[in-house]
Amino acid sequence: MKFFKFILIIILSFFILQKNLIANDNSILINKISKNLRCLICQGQSIYDSQSDFAISMKLIIKKKIEEGNSEKKIYQYLKNQYGEWIVYDPELNKKTIFLWLFPLILFAFGGLLIFRKVFIN
Amino acid sequence: MLSSYLGYYSLILGFIFSIWLLFYSFVSLNNKNTSLKKNIILILFLQLFTVLLSFLSLIYSFVISDFSNETVYNNSHTTKPLFYKISGTWGNHEGSLLLWLLVLTLFIFLFIFKSKNQPTKYKLLTLFFQQIIILGFFLFLLLTSSPFNFLFPIPNEGLGLNPILQDPALAIHPPILYLGYVGSSIIFSASLAALVQKNINANWANHIKKWIFAAWIFLTLGIMLGSIWAYYELGWGGFWFWDPVENVSLMPWLCLTALLHTIVMLEKRLILQSWTLILSIATFTFSMSGTFLVRSGILNSVHTFANDPERGIFILIFLFVLISLSLIIFFFYQTKELSEKKIFWLSKETAILVNNWFMMYFLSVVLIGTTYPIFLEVITNEKISVGPPFYHKLFIPFLIPFLIFMAIGPKLKWIKQDYKKIKIQQFGFFILSFLIAYLIIQKTSAEYLFTTILIAAALYLFFITIGEFLKKNYNFAQNISHFGFSLFILSVLFNSLFSSEFSANMKIGEELKFKNGLIKFNKIETFNEKNYKSIIADFDIVDRKDTITLNPEIRIYNQPNILTSEADIKSSLFSDKFLVINLLKGEHLFNVRYQNKPFMIWIWISILLLVFGGLAGFVKKYK
Amino acid sequence: MKKKIIYLLLVLLLIFIFTVFLKGLYKPNLYTPSQTSNKNLIEFSGKDLFSDIEITSQQLTSSKKFTIINIWASWCAPCRLEHPILMDLSKNPNLNLVGLNYKDKSESAKKFIYERGNPFSNILVDNNGIISIELGAYGIPETFIINSNTKIIKKYIGPLTNKSFKEIEKIIN
Numbered sequence: 001m002k003f004f005k006f007i008l009i010i011i012l013s014f015f016i017l018q019k020n021l022i023a024n025d026n027s028i029l030i031n032k033i034s035k036n037l038r039c040l041i042c043q044g045q046s047i048y049d050s051q052s053d054f055a056i057s058m059k060l061i062i063k064k065k066i067e068e069g070n071s072e073k074k075i076y077q078y079l080k081n082q083y084g085e086w087i088v089y090d091p092e093l094n095k096k097t098i099f100l101w102l103f104p105l106i107l108f109a110f111g112g113l114l115i116f117r118k119v120f121i122n
Numbered sequence: 123m124l125s126s127y128l129g130y131y132s133l134i135l136g137f138i139f140s141i142w143l144l145f146y147s148f149v150s151l152n153n154k155n156t157s158l159k160k161n162i163i164l165i166l167f168l169q170l171f172t173v174l175l176s177f178l179s180l181i182y183s184f185v186i187s188d189f190s191n192e193t194v195y196n197n198s199h200t201t202k203p204l205f206y207k208i209s210g211t212w213g214n215h216e217g218s219l220l221l222w223l224l225v226l227t228l229f230i231f232l233f234i235f236k237s238k239n240q241p242t243k244y245k246l247l248t249l250f251f252q253q254i255i256i257l258g259f260f261l262f263l264l265l266t267s268s269p270f271n272f273l274f275p276i277p278n279e280g281l282g283l284n285p286i287l288q289d290p291a292l293a294i295h296p297p298i299l300y301l302g303y304v305g306s307s308i309i310f311s312a313s314l315a316a317l318v319q320k321n322i323n324a325n326w327a328n329h330i331k332k333w334i335f336a337a338w339i340f341l342t343l344g345i346m347l348g349s350i351w352a353y354y355e356l357g358w359g360g361f362w363f364w365d366p367v368e369n370v371s372l373m374p375w376l377c378l379t380a381l382l383h384t385i386v387m388l389e390k391r392l393i394l395q396s397w398t399l400i401l402s403i404a405t406f407t408f409s410m411s412g413t414f415l416v417r418s419g420i421l422n423s424v425h426t427f428a429n430d431p432e433r434g435i436f437i438l439i440f441l442f443v444l445i446s447l448s449l450i451i452f453f454f455y456q457t458k459e460l461s462e463k464k465i466f467w468l469s470k471e472t473a474i475l476v477n478n479w480f481m482m483y484f485l486s487v488v489l490i491g492t493t494y495p496i497f498l499e500v501i502t503n504e505k506i507s508v509g510p511p512f513y514h515k516l517f518i519p520f521l522i523p524f525l526i527f528m529a530i531g532p533k534l535k536w537i538k539q540d541y542k543k544i545k546i547q548q549f550g551f552f553i554l555s556f557l558i559a560y561l562i563i564q565k566t567s568a569e570y571l572f573t574t575i576l577i578a579a580a581l582y583l584f585f586i587t588i589g590e591f592l593k594k595n596y597n598f599a600q601n602i603s604h605f606g607f608s609l610f611i612l613s614v615l616f617n618s619l620f621s622s623e624f625s626a627n628m629k630i631g632e633e634l635k636f637k638n639g640l641i642k643f644n645k646i647e648t649f650n651e652k653n654y655k656s657i658i659a660d661f662d663i664v665d666r667k668d669t670i671t672l673n674p675e676i677r678i679y680n681q682p683n684i685l686t687s688e689a690d691i692k693s694s695l696f697s698d699k700f701l702v703i704n705l706l707k708g709e710h711l712f713n714v715r716y717q718n719k720p721f722m723i724w725i726w727i728s729i730l731l732l733v734f735g736g737l738a739g740f741v742k743k744y745k
Numbered sequence: 746m747k748k749k750i751i752y753l754l755l756v757l758l759l760i761f762i763f764t765v766f767l768k769g770l771y772k773p774n775l776y777t778p779s780q781t782s783n784k785n786l787i788e789f790s791g792k793d794l795f796s797d798i799e800i801t802s803q804q805l806t807s808s809k810k811f812t813i814i815n816i817w818a819s820w821c822a823p824c825r826l827e828h829p830i831l832m833d834l835s836k837n838p839n840l841n842l843v844g845l846n847y848k849d850k851s852e853s854a855k856k857f858i859y860e861r862g863n864p865f866s867n868i869l870v871d872n873n874g875i876i877s878i879e880l881g882a883y884g885i886p887e888t889f890i891i892n893s894n895t896k897i898i899k900k901y902i903g904p905l906t907n908k909s910f911k912e913i914e915k916i917i918n
Contacts (some may be wrong), residue, residue, distance in 0.1 A: 031623070053252070079690050085506050085507075086495075089510060091512055096498060096504055097494075099619045100491070101516075103486065103490050104483060108479075108483045109488075110477045
């Protein structure tokens, strides 16, 4: 049993020692942002995935905005002003989306209540 | 031309048989007969046969490129390879519906055939409900989506099938997926029948269990094939996008997995009959809603089929008729549970309840995430997007307790677990998991506390299930599946933590350095294939100690005039090396994207393990 | 009694969901960006295609009562279709018609103009599409109508038609 665990730790440590490939820091952020943006002229692709003109130009804009020192949040805000909320895949928590975020959690609590009743009461 | 006539009239004949079966089953319900008439089986077979004949004639039309058939014209081309001419039959809306109908008629035939030991009335009722569904599909096909419409004058050439659909994984993905969906329809009908008969008991549970397992296996495989296709073919390196069409197949899967656990409990302890029924109804409802959502044009996605509101209305009405029917039957026939059996808090029953609880939560996340934009837009005229970040945020925190419950649950006894018997060993595993997870996160500088705990939880399940294998008495099917699931979570996590990519615009002959490696763009070669022009690039990649050659391809298809990018992927047990190129407009540069994706293959292996466990559960015989 | 209430609620819920989906079917599911907005034109500048001089948006919008920016390229087929309408528009004294040449080769763009005529007072070069995106464009061709307060009062996505020509005439006259 112990030997088995030991082997596992060795194997896992081997993978742990791998490092990341990315050369420059900005590209991580550009990828992160573009994965969170919808390509508006495609049917259900993100800016990261798409190779359309719109997406390519958009990636350049994101790069430019990052280099100008804008934060991720500011970039999303700018794009939402230009194109509307639906360009961003992460629905922010506001009046319009409060039920979106709350409903599943309410249902979870409700489910828990039902189970609690079934198991602990009666 | 002739095959279209054959296909159409065969379908009409099948339609007539289905009406006969519907009325006959209803009328026979009042008969005193104790056995099912032989002619029902014959007509069932004829119903299946006519639909099969219809399907085969459609395939034939595709194979000979009969463009007098509108569906063939819209979706095929003479230069398409034979394999894809055949699979193109169900790669479109009308053809796929015919496939649905074929599987429906096949399954009801099999069900009646294989249920010889079940009470006659139960079989008749199941047949009755199932025929309602079959009739609905016949009407839908014949009234709004016939695959046998004529075109005149007959065009010389077809419009072709989208080249990204010309892939082996995608060719078998629909049939396998439909086997799962249709399986859930049988479960639906059989559950309603059992409700009316008031015989939801261990016997019935044992009988329906096989169908639940079968449907689950096919559904899991079908979803996996779709993911594999997306990964290998779509060129983005991802395998799940929380796209509405994907979500729509995930919802019945979550329901079916919950049902799988509940039916086992029903068989052993005869509790939660109503809940089992609700799950059966819900699973099929989600399958049908899925059909509605992807074919009606209400959703915006890469995968959507026809954008035809008329078809959407039909399915919507059909769907609500079925739901209303279930509700009415539930209302009238639902009886209070015979015994209010108690459930002890530390028992396997509670563990299964907890499983269902979490499954329903995950289901609600997917359901709300997918349909909320529709509701919002109709009510307030505002458009929002709900994408991967939403699902990740609501899933991941809950996966942690879920994995832990999954590790502990199977170890609990039925009825009551004596907590004095819990061993110290359990805590040992727990601590080990945490240590390893902590080490891993340290090295990657991922900031999330959650990820550490999540990895720890997955590792815990991993160790516990491995531990089970070394014991004498254990449930093979259950353990393999749970082990597969832990492996799946671990592979997905490690894959996303350790993946890296490098992208740049390169010209031929250029060599670029990136961290830990080198990428050299050697040359391109162009070839002319049967229905496309191929540009194959040659790259040498040095990635840490590995040197490999990758040949991504760009294809320029003639009909339809589409450009696709085919990634070259070298898979190994440790990682996939993924290279894709794209032509840049107006320049002699190529956009090159290289990704190193560790443990990709383990993601597929782990799902196969999951399915293998299901298979083991399917064939298991009780002593 | 409790059972009946639950069922009633369920039925009502179902009817609600049914109605929403029914209405949802008729909503267009392709993006339909707002054609009118109340946004101000952002400031930008670009090199002129012919003179190579850097021109600012300020200069472009200050000369006449209305400014129209049309995004086009020589490789864009619908742009060829709308060209005659642009030629007609350019005759209107109230407006300054400006072209934004998107992701194009300058020789091809110049050739396009020589062959078909130049409706633009200036043509700015947008090699990587950044200016167009900053304007809020989705693709090409796209046309923006801007008033003297640098407000974008109307946007046309896709080639201009006779109908849109008449609408524009109404606005600027």
